[in-house]
Amino acid sequence: MALIVHKYGGTSMGSPERIRNVAKRVAKWARAGHQMVVVPSAMSGETNRLLGLAGELAPAKSTAEYQRELDMLAATGEQASSALLAIALQAEGLDAISYTGWQVPVRTDSSYTKARIESIDDQRVRADLAGGKVVVITGFQGIDEDGHITTLGRGGSDTSAVAIAAAMKADECLIYTDVDGVYTTDPRVVPAARRLHTVSFEEMLEMASLGSKVLQIRSVEFAGKYKVPMRVLSSFTPWDIDLAEEAQSGTLITFEEDEKMEKAVVSGIAFNRGEAKISVLGVPDTPGIAYRILGPVAEANIEVDVIIQNISKDGKADFSFTVNHSDYNRALDLLRTKVVPELGAQEVVGDPHICKVSIVGIGMRSHVGVASTMFRVLSQENINIQMISTSEIKTSVVIDEKYLELAVRALHTAFDLDKPAE
Amino acid sequence: MALIVHKYGGTSMGSPERIRNVAKRVAKWARAGHQMVVVPSAMSGETNRLLGLAGELAPAKSTAEYQRELDMLAATGEQASSALLAIALQAEGLDAISYTGWQVPVRTDSSYTKARIESIDDQRVRADLAGGKVVVITGFQGIDEDGHITTLGRGGSDTSAVAIAAAMKADECLIYTDVDGVYTTDPRVVPAARRLHTVSFEEMLEMASLGSKVLQIRSVEFAGKYKVPMRVLSSFTPWDIDLAEEAQSGTLITFEEDEKMEKAVVSGIAFNRGEAKISVLGVPDTPGIAYRILGPVAEANIEVDVIIQNISKDGKADFSFTVNHSDYNRALDLLRTKVVPELGAQEVVGDPHICKVSIVGIGMRSHVGVASTMFRVLSQENINIQMISTSEIKTSVVIDEKYLELAVRALHTAFDLDKPAE
Known part of the structure; x- marks a missing residue:
C-alpha cells in the first residue's frame, strides 16, 4: 500500500x-x-x-x-x-x-x-x-x-x-x-x-x-x-x-542519477520558436555596457534570454540578445529612442525570424565534445549559428527559423535518439 | 452618514x-x-x-x-x-x-x-x-x-x-x-x-x-x-x-405598526396555483385520524398546507388537505396503497385543479367581519369555497382554479385596494 x-x-x-x-x-x-x-x-x-x-x-x-x-x-x-x-x-x-x-x-x-x-x-x-x-x-x-x-x-x-x-x-x-x-x-x-x-x-x-x-x-x-x-x-x-x-x-x-541514465549523453532536443533577436551595433567599448543596455530593458519588464557580447574591434563592440516575440517591438523602440542616443551606439537591428535549438543531457557533464558534435552537425547541414549559449547540461544555439526542423532532425539522429531505448 | x-x-x-x-x-x-x-x-x-x-x-x-x-x-x-x-x-x-x-x-x-x-x-x-x-x-x-x-x-x-x-x-x-x-x-x-x-x-x-x-x-x-x-x-x-x-x-x-398602517384592513390579495387537494372519505371517526393519515405523508417528505377535518356523520369523517402539485401523485399513491387499507377508509379522491386565494392584513386583528366580507364577495360571484383556513392576519380559501382571476379581482375591489394609497 x-x-x-x-x-x-x-x-x-x-x-x-x-x-x-x-x-x-x-x-x-x-x-x-x-x-x-x-x-x-x-x-x-x-x-x-x-x-x-x-x-x-x-x-x-x-x-x-x-x-x-x-x-x-x-x-x-x-x-x-x-x-x-x-x-x-x-x-x-x-x-x-x-x-x-x-x-x-x-x-x-x-x-x-x-x-x-x-x-x-x-x-x-x-x-x-x-x-x-x-x-x-x-x-x-x-x-x-x-x-x-x-x-x-x-x-x-x-x-x-x-x-x-x-x-x-x-x-x-x-x-x-x-x-x-x-x-x-x-x-x-x-x-x-x-x-x-x-x-x-x-x-x-x-x-x-x-x-x-x-x-x-x-x-x-x-x-x-x-x-x-x-x-x-x-x-x-x-x-x-x-x-x-x-x-x-x-x-x-x-x-x-542511476547508471542507465548515464548511458545517454543527450536526452532530448528542445526548441523554442517564440523568441526574437536584437543587436546593438558599434557600442563604445567601455565598462558597464551590458548594464547600460539591459538595465532599461529590465525596467520595462522585458525578459531577456540569450545574451552575447562579442570581442571589441576598434574600441567598438556589438551586443546581442533575445526577447519574447511579444516584447520585440517594444524592446526595439526602447533601444532606438533611449539607449542608442545615450550610449552613442551606431545602430540597433533586429530579427524576429529566429529560433533557439538546444541539446539537453545530464551526461554532458562528464562527456567532452558534445557541444562540438552539435556545431559539426549544423555545419554539415549548412546552418549558420547566430548565437551560442551553454550551461552544464545544455547547449543552445540561435539559428534562422527556417532551419528549425532540419536542425532538430539532424541533431536527433546524430545523438542516437532515433534508436529505440535500451 | x-x-x-x-x-x-x-x-x-x-x-x-x-x-x-x-x-x-x-x-x-x-x-x-x-x-x-x-x-x-x-x-x-x-x-x-x-x-x-x-x-x-x-x-x-x-x-x-x-x-x-x-x-x-x-x-x-x-x-x-x-x-x-x-x-x-x-x-x-x-x-x-x-x-x-x-x-x-x-x-x-x-x-x-x-x-x-x-x-x-x-x-x-x-x-x-x-x-x-x-x-x-x-x-x-x-x-x-x-x-x-x-x-x-x-x-x-x-x-x-x-x-x-x-x-x-x-x-x-x-x-x-x-x-x-x-x-x-x-x-x-x-x-x-x-x-x-x-x-x-x-x-x-x-x-x-x-x-x-x-x-x-x-x-x-x-x-x-x-x-x-x-x-x-x-x-x-x-x-x-x-x-x-x-x-x-x-x-x-x-x-x-404605525397609525397609517392601521388604516388598511386588508393590505393585499395573495394566491397560489401550485397546490392540489386530496380528500380521504369515509374514515372511521376514532381518535388520531389526522396523525394516522398525515404521519405517513410527512414521513415521505411531502409538505401539507391547508388541512380540514369535517364534522363526523354516522361515525365516519371526511379529511382533506392540500399538497404541492409536484407531490400530488406520490401522495395519492401512498394514501391508496397504504393508508386507506390500514384505516378502513372508504376512498381517496383528489383534485389538482384548485388554487388558494388569501386576504392578508395586519388590520384584520382588530377588525371583525373581514373574513365574512371575503365569503360574501365570493358568493356574489358564484364561486364555491372548498376549504377555508384562517390565521390572525390572513384568511385563505381553496377554490376551483378557473375562478382564480375572478376571485382575486373581486376581492381587490371589495377591500378598496384599487384606490390610490393615501
Missing part, C-alpha cells in the same frame, strides 16, 4: 463524462489498496471564462487590491471541479471529500496571482486517508496569513500536487495530462522521436524552461528540491487498463 | 454590463457618505449550471457527504460574482474588497444545502468600513464549526443580507430585485394592483408563504426577529436617479 497523489489537468476534467473517467481511474487505484489524494485543475476553459469577465469590467491592473479579487475569482474554478470530482467518486461508491486550499490549509505568501507555497498542514488530510477516504484538494490555490485566497499562477495545479506530495511524503506524484510522457523532441517535428522512460529533474528543468510545455517549471523545481518522484502520463488511456501497466507508463522524473 | 446593506439578485448581476450598473449605483451611495456593505447573488443561471453538472455525475442523494459537495460547488457562484463586483467597484474608483462567508466569518449549523446562520463576526468588515472600504460579502453561504462550506438554500442571499444587516445594526437593508416592490396583488391578474409603500413584516411573512416570490420567507423572519428595516426595490431604475428618491422607492417592510 502506497500513498499516491494524482493530478489531472483541465482537459482531463473538461466535461462530466471526462470527470467520470477520472473518478473510475482513481477508484481503480483506491481499490488496489492505495491511499489516494487527487488534485484537479479547473474544467478546461473555465479560468479563461472567469478572467474574461473580469477583463470586461476593468482593465488589468497591477494593484494588490485588484489582483486579490482576481484570485478570489479564479480560485472558484478549481473549487467547483474538486467538488464535482468528489461527487463522481461518491457515485463510484468511494468515500470522498474535497477541500479548498484554505481548508487544508495550503499556506502561501501574499503575492496574488503568483503566490508561492510556504507550508502545507497535512493533518486533516492524513486523518481522512486513515479513515479510508479519497481526498480531493483544489490545485492552484492557497491562503495567506491574513486569510486571503491566493493563486499560484497558470499551471499552478502541477505545483500544488507536487507540494502536497512533498508535504505528505507521498510515494509518487502522477501528473495525468494530454500527452503520454516526455519525448526526445517534439514528435510533430521528428516522427522518430520517442518517449523517455526516465528523465532527471535537472534535464526536465532545462526542457521545461526551453519551451517544452509538458510540466510547469516550478513544479519540477519543487519535485527536485523535495525529491518527490514524479511521473507524467496520459489521462486518455482507457481507465480500466491494468494498474501495474499504467504505473509504469509515461515518463518518470527522478532525482537519482 | 448611515450604515447601509444592499443586496442584488442574480438577474441584477446577470452580465458584466449589469454588474457595472450595480457598481455605479453602490458608488452613488458611497459617495453620498454612507458606509456600504453589498451582498450579491450568483450571476443568473450559474447556480443551475453548477448543480446541473453535479446532476450529470450522480443522482441527487440525501447523504451529508453528497450535500457537503453540493455546497462546496454551489458556493463558487457567489464567490465569483462577489469578486467581479469588487473589481467593478474598483473600476469606479472605490476602495473595495470581497469576502466569502468563511472569511467574514458567517457561522452556520452543518445542515448542508439548507444551513441556518448561527452568528456573524463583523469585526473584520467593520474595520474595513472604518477604513473607507466598500465591503462585498458573498450571499447564500457560511462555514460550520468544522470548517466546511455550507449554503443557506435557494434565495439564501436575501437571508445573508438581512443577517449581516442585523449583526451590524445597519440602518437599512435594501433588497434590489427585478420587481419594484410589494403589490396589493399580482398586477398581471389585476391591472389596478398598486405598490405598497410600507407593509408590516408579519403581512410580508404571510404573503411570502402564500406564494409571493418577492422575498425569501426566512429573510423576512430574520428581519422581524432582529427588527431590521428592510426595503424591496427595483434594480432596473437608472443607477443615476436621485439618491433621496431611490431611498424612498419600493416597499419598506417595517416592524412598527
Whole structure:
C-alpha cells in the first residue's frame, strides 16, 4: 500500500463524462489498496471564462487590491471541479471529500496571482486517508496569513500536487495530462522521436524552461528540491487498463542519477520558436555596457534570454540578445529612442525570424565534445549559428527559423535518439 | 452618514454590463457618505449550471457527504460574482474588497444545502468600513464549526443580507430585485394592483408563504426577529436617479405598526396555483385520524398546507388537505396503497385543479367581519369555497382554479385596494 497523489489537468476534467473517467481511474487505484489524494485543475476553459469577465469590467491592473479579487475569482474554478470530482467518486461508491486550499490549509505568501507555497498542514488530510477516504484538494490555490485566497499562477495545479506530495511524503506524484510522457523532441517535428522512460529533474528543468510545455517549471523545481518522484502520463488511456501497466507508463522524473541514465549523453532536443533577436551595433567599448543596455530593458519588464557580447574591434563592440516575440517591438523602440542616443551606439537591428535549438543531457557533464558534435552537425547541414549559449547540461544555439526542423532532425539522429531505448 | 446593506439578485448581476450598473449605483451611495456593505447573488443561471453538472455525475442523494459537495460547488457562484463586483467597484474608483462567508466569518449549523446562520463576526468588515472600504460579502453561504462550506438554500442571499444587516445594526437593508416592490396583488391578474409603500413584516411573512416570490420567507423572519428595516426595490431604475428618491422607492417592510398602517384592513390579495387537494372519505371517526393519515405523508417528505377535518356523520369523517402539485401523485399513491387499507377508509379522491386565494392584513386583528366580507364577495360571484383556513392576519380559501382571476379581482375591489394609497 502506497500513498499516491494524482493530478489531472483541465482537459482531463473538461466535461462530466471526462470527470467520470477520472473518478473510475482513481477508484481503480483506491481499490488496489492505495491511499489516494487527487488534485484537479479547473474544467478546461473555465479560468479563461472567469478572467474574461473580469477583463470586461476593468482593465488589468497591477494593484494588490485588484489582483486579490482576481484570485478570489479564479480560485472558484478549481473549487467547483474538486467538488464535482468528489461527487463522481461518491457515485463510484468511494468515500470522498474535497477541500479548498484554505481548508487544508495550503499556506502561501501574499503575492496574488503568483503566490508561492510556504507550508502545507497535512493533518486533516492524513486523518481522512486513515479513515479510508479519497481526498480531493483544489490545485492552484492557497491562503495567506491574513486569510486571503491566493493563486499560484497558470499551471499552478502541477505545483500544488507536487507540494502536497512533498508535504505528505507521498510515494509518487502522477501528473495525468494530454500527452503520454516526455519525448526526445517534439514528435510533430521528428516522427522518430520517442518517449523517455526516465528523465532527471535537472534535464526536465532545462526542457521545461526551453519551451517544452509538458510540466510547469516550478513544479519540477519543487519535485527536485523535495525529491518527490514524479511521473507524467496520459489521462486518455482507457481507465480500466491494468494498474501495474499504467504505473509504469509515461515518463518518470527522478532525482537519482542511476547508471542507465548515464548511458545517454543527450536526452532530448528542445526548441523554442517564440523568441526574437536584437543587436546593438558599434557600442563604445567601455565598462558597464551590458548594464547600460539591459538595465532599461529590465525596467520595462522585458525578459531577456540569450545574451552575447562579442570581442571589441576598434574600441567598438556589438551586443546581442533575445526577447519574447511579444516584447520585440517594444524592446526595439526602447533601444532606438533611449539607449542608442545615450550610449552613442551606431545602430540597433533586429530579427524576429529566429529560433533557439538546444541539446539537453545530464551526461554532458562528464562527456567532452558534445557541444562540438552539435556545431559539426549544423555545419554539415549548412546552418549558420547566430548565437551560442551553454550551461552544464545544455547547449543552445540561435539559428534562422527556417532551419528549425532540419536542425532538430539532424541533431536527433546524430545523438542516437532515433534508436529505440535500451 | 448611515450604515447601509444592499443586496442584488442574480438577474441584477446577470452580465458584466449589469454588474457595472450595480457598481455605479453602490458608488452613488458611497459617495453620498454612507458606509456600504453589498451582498450579491450568483450571476443568473450559474447556480443551475453548477448543480446541473453535479446532476450529470450522480443522482441527487440525501447523504451529508453528497450535500457537503453540493455546497462546496454551489458556493463558487457567489464567490465569483462577489469578486467581479469588487473589481467593478474598483473600476469606479472605490476602495473595495470581497469576502466569502468563511472569511467574514458567517457561522452556520452543518445542515448542508439548507444551513441556518448561527452568528456573524463583523469585526473584520467593520474595520474595513472604518477604513473607507466598500465591503462585498458573498450571499447564500457560511462555514460550520468544522470548517466546511455550507449554503443557506435557494434565495439564501436575501437571508445573508438581512443577517449581516442585523449583526451590524445597519440602518437599512435594501433588497434590489427585478420587481419594484410589494403589490396589493399580482398586477398581471389585476391591472389596478398598486405598490405598497410600507407593509408590516408579519403581512410580508404571510404573503411570502402564500406564494409571493418577492422575498425569501426566512429573510423576512430574520428581519422581524432582529427588527431590521428592510426595503424591496427595483434594480432596473437608472443607477443615476436621485439618491433621496431611490431611498424612498419600493416597499419598506417595517416592524412598527404605525397609525397609517392601521388604516388598511386588508393590505393585499395573495394566491397560489401550485397546490392540489386530496380528500380521504369515509374514515372511521376514532381518535388520531389526522396523525394516522398525515404521519405517513410527512414521513415521505411531502409538505401539507391547508388541512380540514369535517364534522363526523354516522361515525365516519371526511379529511382533506392540500399538497404541492409536484407531490400530488406520490401522495395519492401512498394514501391508496397504504393508508386507506390500514384505516378502513372508504376512498381517496383528489383534485389538482384548485388554487388558494388569501386576504392578508395586519388590520384584520382588530377588525371583525373581514373574513365574512371575503365569503360574501365570493358568493356574489358564484364561486364555491372548498376549504377555508384562517390565521390572525390572513384568511385563505381553496377554490376551483378557473375562478382564480375572478376571485382575486373581486376581492381587490371589495377591500378598496384599487384606490390610490393615501
